Every structure is written in C-alpha cells, then in structure tokens.
Amino acid sequence: MAKVDMTDVREKDVNVSDLVFKYMRPEHLPHIWCPGCGNGIIMRDVAQAIEDLKINRNNLVVVSGIGCSSRAAGYFDCSTIHTTHGRAIAFATGIKMARPELEVVVLTGDGDASAIGGNHLIHAARRNIGITVIVMNNTIYGMTGGQYSPTTPTGDYGTTAPYGNIDRPFDVALLAAAAGATYAAHGDCFHVPETTRLIRDGIAHKGFSIIEVADVCPTYYGRKNKKGSAVDMMRNQKENFVTAAQAKRMSPEELEGRYVLGVIQELDFPEYTEAYEKVIEKAQGGAK
Amino acid sequence: MAKRVLMQGNEACVEGAIAAGMRFYAGYPITPSTEIAEVSALRLPQVGGKFIQMEDELASIACAIGASATGVKAMTATSGPGFSLKQENLGYACLAEIPLVVVDVQRSGPSTGLPTSPSQGDVMMARWGTHGDHPIIVISPSSVRETYELAIRCFNLSEKYRTPVIFLMDEIVGHLREGVEIPEAGTFEIVDRPVPEHYYPKKHAYHLEEGELVPKMAPFGAGERYNVTGLLHDDTGFPTNNNKIAGDLVERLMKKIDDNYDDIVTTEEVGMEDADIALYVYGGTMRAALTAMEMARAKGFKVGIFRPVTIWPFAERELREVAKKVKRIVVAEHNYGQMLREVERVAKDDCEVRFVGKVNGTVITPEEILQKIEEA
Amino acid sequence: MKKELILNSAWCKGCGICVAFCPKGALELARGKVQRKEGTDCILCGQCELRCPDYAIFVQEKEE
Structure with missing residues (x-):
C-alpha cells in the first residue's frame, strides 16, 4: 500500500477566504460563470456544509455531469470527476457502491438531472443509494445559450421556445421524492443559511438525498424573460420564497404564489450499499 | 491441478473475469449476453465483489467506470443495441484513462435485429463506435476455453494501459457449452493498474516521466485529490484550450496502444x-x-x-x-x-x-x- | 479576535449582489468592481460573503 503524504504544499493568498482555501482549488478561480450566476453561491453553500460536517477531503468525491452547473466539480479540492451529460448519478452510484466509505456528492443542473439524466435520478432515488444530489436549477440550458429545459415555467421563453414554452415544468425534488428519495428538499440562492443547512442535512442523511436549489441565471433565463438583473432575480427570491418555518405561520392566501423552502420528504429506509453487504453475507454463507 | 468443467461461453467470461480480479459488475439484461449478468450476480458477492443491475445500458457503463475510478476492476456486458448505447462513455474511459472491460456478445442487427442469432456485425463499431479519434483494444474468443483465458487477458491489458478493452464475443461462443480446463490461481499472470508509489495531495494525476505513456493514478479516496474530465485536459486533469496540449494528449493516447503493438496483438x-x-x-x-x-x-x-x-x-x-x-x-x-x-x-x-x-x-x-x- | 472585510477585486465580476443586500449600504460598484462606500459603516455581518458568487468579498479574522 502506498504511503500518503499529507503535506499541503499550497500557499494561501490573503485574498482568498479560509473556507474557499480549505475546500476549493483557488488556482482555478475565478470560475467560468457569468457575473451574477448563482452557481458560485450554491458552491459556497456546499463547501460550508462540508466544513460543518467536518468531512475529510480525502474521503470526499464530487461528481458532475455536463452543463454550467457541472463545471462546479473541478473547483472543489477533493477527488472530482466531471463525467458525461446526464450520467453523473450513474457514475456516482458506481463510486459509492465500490467504496461505501466515501462521501459522494453530485453537482448537477436541471437539464443534466431531469432531462438527459432523468432515468438515473429516479432509479438512484428508488434504490436509496447513499449519495447526495444537488440540483442547480436555473430553469434553462445555459451552456448552450438559453434553450428551455424540463424546469422552464410554461409560457416562458428560450431560444428554442421563441413563441413561449408549452411544456409543463418538473419540480425535480418532488419528482425524486415520488421515486422514493429518503431526503428531498428545496433551497435557493438568497436564503443561504437555510439552504446550507438543507445541504448539510442531506449529506449527513444516510440514503439518497436531493436538494434542488433555485438558481439564478441572469444571462440566459433572466434576459430572455425580462426578469431583470441578477440583483432583481435575487430580490425575487428574497421577497417571494419563504422558509418552511415562515410558511407555517402563513395563511393559504399569503402562501399563494410563494415558493416554500425546506424539506419535502424524509423517510427511513435501508441504504443500498448496506443492503448489499447483507447480500455478500448471504452469498458467502450459502457457498459453504 | 487444473480442473475440467463443462461451461457456457458467457459463464466462462465471468469466471475468467473473476480470476483476473473483477470485483464489480454493472449491467442491464440483453440477449444473448444476459447470462454474464446472471452469473456475475451469483458469483461476485461470493468473492466479496459487487453486482448491480442498472436502469439502462448508459448507466451500466457509467457505473462501472465510476467503480473503476476507485481502483476496483470493473466490467459491463451487453449485446448490439446495448453496445450502441454504451459508445459515448466508452470514449470517456479512453480519454480519462480509466480501466474497464466491456463485453459485447454480438447478435444479428441492425436495430433489434435477430436477438438470439449469431453475428459479427459490431466489429467496426467496436473500433470506431465512440466519436472522435481514440485508441481501442478489441479481443475476440473462438472457444469457451479461450473465453476464460482471454477474459483474463482483457483485464490485464486494460489495467496495464489504463484503457477500456472490448471483449468482442459472438452468440456462437457465448451460448456454446464446452469443457474448460480451469487453471489454478497463480499459474497465470494478473496485472494491476499502475499507481504512484507515494500519494501526494493535488499531484498532477496525468503526469508522465520521460518515456512513459501510461499515467500512474491513485484510486479515488486514496489521498490524491485530482480532477478527471471528459474534456481534453492537461496533466493536472483540468480542461485546456491549448491546442498543443490537446493534440499531444490525443497523440499520446493513440501511441499508448500503437507503440505496444507487439504486446497487444496476438494471432x-x-x-x-x-x-x-x-x-x-x-x-x-x-x-x-x-x-x-x-x-x-x-x-x-x-x-x-x-x-x-x-x-x-x-x-x-x-x-x-x-x-x-x-x-x-x-x-x-x-x-x-x-x-x-x-x-x-x-x-x-x-x-x-x-x-x-x-x-x-x-x-x-x-x-x-x-x-x-x-x-x- | 478582530475581524476585517476583505475585497478581492481580481475575482469580482461586478454583479452588484453584495451591494444590493448590504444591510448598511456600505458597498458600491466603481468601474465594475465592488468597493467600500465612503462615509458608511461596515458592521462585518458577512451577508456579502454569503451571497457573493465569486468569493471576492469576505469577512475574516484579522491577523494580529
């Protein structure tokens, strides 16, 4: 077995925060995303959640697919794997299955997770494999320049919906919950402490967890749909998105048109890799 | 003493793979390769390995690559239509240099074709199926006994060169039953992938010394924290737009196989x-x-x-x-x-x-x- | 331990999110980059850091 040299040879720049230095790769920053893109905010939430949970970076694997969101994996300082479009959850399943002691986090987008990768999402949820999926839902295909996605609201515009989108949107966390996700939650970019807590609880959860985070894409979604600047889109989340605690105190009338953040499903069910350990026991007992 | 057993080609494929060190299988049922999944499901947990039936062919190969990234020898098997579906991630394994064995038990095509009938119609797909220029090793057995031996060879070559190897079977051999001499463990060569002698965090995972063609990469979770991507990348594993670096990478991947013709090609x-x-x-x-x-x-x-x-x-x-x-x-x-x-x-x-x-x-x-x- | 606000203009993309949500109005954009607004108080609450997509503004303990 090879020796592990734990010396960290990096030098910290005074212009980099402790959190970013500890969990990210500052030499690859600033990131590629547009000004005001919410991906960076969500990435910081994930780093904070990892810090809160005291996860050893050597045991952490961040997996992503393809799209704006999926560039996030490479910015984390751990084992990172930027896979093919839609397949991040399938790769993550292999990693977790082969090495259950690793903490596996998938960073994905609405298109990656619910269109081209929708099948893997529902089946990973159904199996209850212990990975955490964070969906950066910007309701648009950003990397390719603004085509409508499975989460684009009906009536909104995209470059492939020049007359308005006639599709109905998915609620990705709800979709996964219906498929059996044992932890499913909604977060956003504005409510950072709440969303960070949801991500933290999702990672700590034994079993499949999904946190769908309402993202901000001022460049493609915002501009095409006259949603204003990144600040305007953040303000919309501030004013119209409410935490679960706030929602409890609100009347149905007050909740009309609001997006509620928080946990939508939490279940107790055997985790997949643990269940497989029992298969191994059975197979080896039966072999004698 | 080598023991002689009656075995089906598909079964011999699994037994050979296990002998080579395969401890992970992800697959999806498809005729005429299904027995490979069935035997893997039965046999792998007996040797402490793992089997998972994925939701589709794309997930199967992706799952196997993921497992292999953690250092576990992994395999997936399929037939014609499923082999078509696996092509994208085959290229990913080539570029990311993650060892993997993909079995294609060929059946008649095109399309759904004649599912239980023999064919060798995937020979060119095995070579050129995934997009872009890429290296590939493809090996084809002609008997059940050879299926066992060559399954071991597929893993050895895959590990040695950190490249996917396609085990191109056909329905004739896959469903054939023959007596097979099972060699005793220790009487055949087992190759494990090159890994670094010491693991350093943030090392350049794809770094090569002068004259080397195959990078020594640590398994995920071993302490090196590197990046893997399907984008053309530099030796840190990060995407590059530098045409010189991009060209050199593709050329090295091709050379890795071409320069080792004598080791790889057998007739x-x-x-x-x-x-x-x-x-x-x-x-x-x-x-x-x-x-x-x-x-x-x-x-x-x-x-x-x-x-x-x-x-x-x-x-x-x-x-x-x-x-x-x-x-x-x-x-x-x-x-x-x-x-x-x-x-x-x-x-x-x-x-x-x-x-x-x-x-x-x-x-x-x-x-x-x-x-x-x-x-x- | 004393805290301080640090601005990394090399990473700032000028989106203005920190400026908009600073509870004390203590930030402004100048030539596309964030800066402290003269005559205002920064209370080192860190709201800017939480929502900066580019990690270009943060509150940290001061090196003594």
Whole structure:
C-alpha cells in the first residue's frame, strides 16, 4: 500500500477566504460563470456544509455531469470527476457502491438531472443509494445559450421556445421524492443559511438525498424573460420564497404564489450499499 | 491441478473475469449476453465483489467506470443495441484513462435485429463506435476455453494501459457449452493498474516521466485529490484550450496502444506451414473454418487458417506475411464484409481476396467456405 | 479576535449582489468592481460573503 503524504504544499493568498482555501482549488478561480450566476453561491453553500460536517477531503468525491452547473466539480479540492451529460448519478452510484466509505456528492443542473439524466435520478432515488444530489436549477440550458429545459415555467421563453414554452415544468425534488428519495428538499440562492443547512442535512442523511436549489441565471433565463438583473432575480427570491418555518405561520392566501423552502420528504429506509453487504453475507454463507 | 468443467461461453467470461480480479459488475439484461449478468450476480458477492443491475445500458457503463475510478476492476456486458448505447462513455474511459472491460456478445442487427442469432456485425463499431479519434483494444474468443483465458487477458491489458478493452464475443461462443480446463490461481499472470508509489495531495494525476505513456493514478479516496474530465485536459486533469496540449494528449493516447503493438496483438495460425490458401476468420467463425480446412485438405487443397485473436489494433504485420505467402485469402465473417475491406487494404497487392459473409442470422457452414476455396 | 472585510477585486465580476443586500449600504460598484462606500459603516455581518458568487468579498479574522 502506498504511503500518503499529507503535506499541503499550497500557499494561501490573503485574498482568498479560509473556507474557499480549505475546500476549493483557488488556482482555478475565478470560475467560468457569468457575473451574477448563482452557481458560485450554491458552491459556497456546499463547501460550508462540508466544513460543518467536518468531512475529510480525502474521503470526499464530487461528481458532475455536463452543463454550467457541472463545471462546479473541478473547483472543489477533493477527488472530482466531471463525467458525461446526464450520467453523473450513474457514475456516482458506481463510486459509492465500490467504496461505501466515501462521501459522494453530485453537482448537477436541471437539464443534466431531469432531462438527459432523468432515468438515473429516479432509479438512484428508488434504490436509496447513499449519495447526495444537488440540483442547480436555473430553469434553462445555459451552456448552450438559453434553450428551455424540463424546469422552464410554461409560457416562458428560450431560444428554442421563441413563441413561449408549452411544456409543463418538473419540480425535480418532488419528482425524486415520488421515486422514493429518503431526503428531498428545496433551497435557493438568497436564503443561504437555510439552504446550507438543507445541504448539510442531506449529506449527513444516510440514503439518497436531493436538494434542488433555485438558481439564478441572469444571462440566459433572466434576459430572455425580462426578469431583470441578477440583483432583481435575487430580490425575487428574497421577497417571494419563504422558509418552511415562515410558511407555517402563513395563511393559504399569503402562501399563494410563494415558493416554500425546506424539506419535502424524509423517510427511513435501508441504504443500498448496506443492503448489499447483507447480500455478500448471504452469498458467502450459502457457498459453504 | 487444473480442473475440467463443462461451461457456457458467457459463464466462462465471468469466471475468467473473476480470476483476473473483477470485483464489480454493472449491467442491464440483453440477449444473448444476459447470462454474464446472471452469473456475475451469483458469483461476485461470493468473492466479496459487487453486482448491480442498472436502469439502462448508459448507466451500466457509467457505473462501472465510476467503480473503476476507485481502483476496483470493473466490467459491463451487453449485446448490439446495448453496445450502441454504451459508445459515448466508452470514449470517456479512453480519454480519462480509466480501466474497464466491456463485453459485447454480438447478435444479428441492425436495430433489434435477430436477438438470439449469431453475428459479427459490431466489429467496426467496436473500433470506431465512440466519436472522435481514440485508441481501442478489441479481443475476440473462438472457444469457451479461450473465453476464460482471454477474459483474463482483457483485464490485464486494460489495467496495464489504463484503457477500456472490448471483449468482442459472438452468440456462437457465448451460448456454446464446452469443457474448460480451469487453471489454478497463480499459474497465470494478473496485472494491476499502475499507481504512484507515494500519494501526494493535488499531484498532477496525468503526469508522465520521460518515456512513459501510461499515467500512474491513485484510486479515488486514496489521498490524491485530482480532477478527471471528459474534456481534453492537461496533466493536472483540468480542461485546456491549448491546442498543443490537446493534440499531444490525443497523440499520446493513440501511441499508448500503437507503440505496444507487439504486446497487444496476438494471432493464431493453423496449418499455415504449407498453405497456399488462407482462411481469414475470427471469433466463433473459427469453428466452421477448421472443418472447412479439413474438408479442403482431404480434396488436396493446401489450406491454412489465419485468425486474429486481437481484432483491434488490426494484425496488419502478421497478415502481410500471410498475403506474401499465399495466392488466395478467403475472408469468412458473419457480416456484410467489415473486416474484408481491412484485409483487402493490406493483402490485395500480394494475393486475391474472396469473401463469405452472412447476415441472415444463420451460421456460415464449412461447405460455404469450401466453395470459396474450390472456385476458380 | 478582530475581524476585517476583505475585497478581492481580481475575482469580482461586478454583479452588484453584495451591494444590493448590504444591510448598511456600505458597498458600491466603481468601474465594475465592488468597493467600500465612503462615509458608511461596515458592521462585518458577512451577508456579502454569503451571497457573493465569486468569493471576492469576505469577512475574516484579522491577523494580529
């Protein structure tokens, strides 16, 4: 077995925060995303959640697919794997299955997770494999320049919906919950402490967890749909998105048109890799 | 003592793979490869390995690559339609240099085709199926016994060169039952992928010393925290737009296989010593060729067989020698002439090339090959 | 331990999110980059850091 040299040879720049230095790769920053893109905010939430949970970076694997969101994996300082479009959850399943002691986090987008990768999402949820999926839902295909996605609201515009989108949107966390996700939650970019807590609880959860985070894409979604600047889109989340605690105190009338953040499903069910350990026991007992 | 057991080709594939160290299998049921999944599901947990039935073919190969990234030898198996679906991630494993064995038990196509009928119609897909220029190693067995041995060889080559290897079986061999000598552990070579002697956090995972072609990468979770991507990348594993670095990477991937031709390419020759007619066959077609050779020799024809065991890289050097020696090569394959063109490219200046092909789901008979030997 | 606000203009893309949500109005954009607004108080609450997509503004303990 090879020796592990734990010396960290990096030098910290005074212009980099402790959190970013500890969990990210500052030499690859600033990131590629547009000004005001919410991906960076969500990435910081994930780093904070990892810090809160005291996860050893050597045991952490961040997996992503393809799209704006999926560039996030490479910015984390751990084992990172930027896979093919839609397949991040399938790769993550292999990693977790082969090495259950690793903490596996998938960073994905609405298109990656619910269109081209929708099948893997529902089946990973159904199996209850212990990975955490964070969906950066910007309701648009950003990397390719603004085509409508499975989460684009009906009536909104995209470059492939020049007359308005006639599709109905998915609620990705709800979709996964219906498929059996044992932890499913909604977060956003504005409510950072709440969303960070949801991500933290999702990672700590034994079993499949999904946190769908309402993202901000001022460049493609915002501009095409006259949603204003990144600040305007953040303000919309501030004013119209409410935490679960706030929602409890609100009347149905007050909740009309609001997006509620928080946990939508939490279940107790055997985790997949643990269940497989029992298969191994059975197979080896039966072999004698 | 080696023990002799009656085994099906698909079963031999799994047993050979386990002997080679396979401890992870992800798959999706498809005829005629399903027994590989079934036997893996039964056998892997017995040896502490893991089996998972994924939701589709794309997930199966992705899952196997993920497992392999953690240092576990992994395999997935499929047949024609499923092999089509696996192509994208095959290229990913080539570029990311993650070892993997992909079994394709070929069946008649195109499309859903004839699911239980033999074919060798995926030979070119095995070479060129995934987009972009990429290296590939493809190996094809012609008997159950050889299936066992070559499954081990597929893993060894995959590990050694950190590249996916395609085990190109066909329905003939996959569903055939034969007696197989199971060699004792320790009597055959097992190769493990190159890893660094010391793990350093943030090391350049794809770094190579002078003269090296295969990077030494630590498994995920071992302490090196590196990046893997399907984008063309530099030696840190991060995407690059530098055309020099991008070009050098693709060139190295090709060289990694091309420069090791002698290690990778194997062929078999039967009765070629005095032959002036050579049969060019591979995989399950070998069986008809052996009978055809006997029949032809009984009639006074000097017939031999040249069989590439490694299908890709193409056994060009060996074939060129054969072409210089004989007056005719008869190519027999269960397709519309996929390897025929390759054989013609190499041999047509030195000898004539005739063809026997089948695309109707039946097997090529010895008589059909004999006819091409006898005709003027 | 004393805290301080640090601005990394090399990473700032000028989206203005920190400026908009600073509870004390203590930030402004100048030539596309964030800067402290003269005559205002920064209370080192760190709201800017939480929502900066580019990690270009943060509150950290001061090196003594």
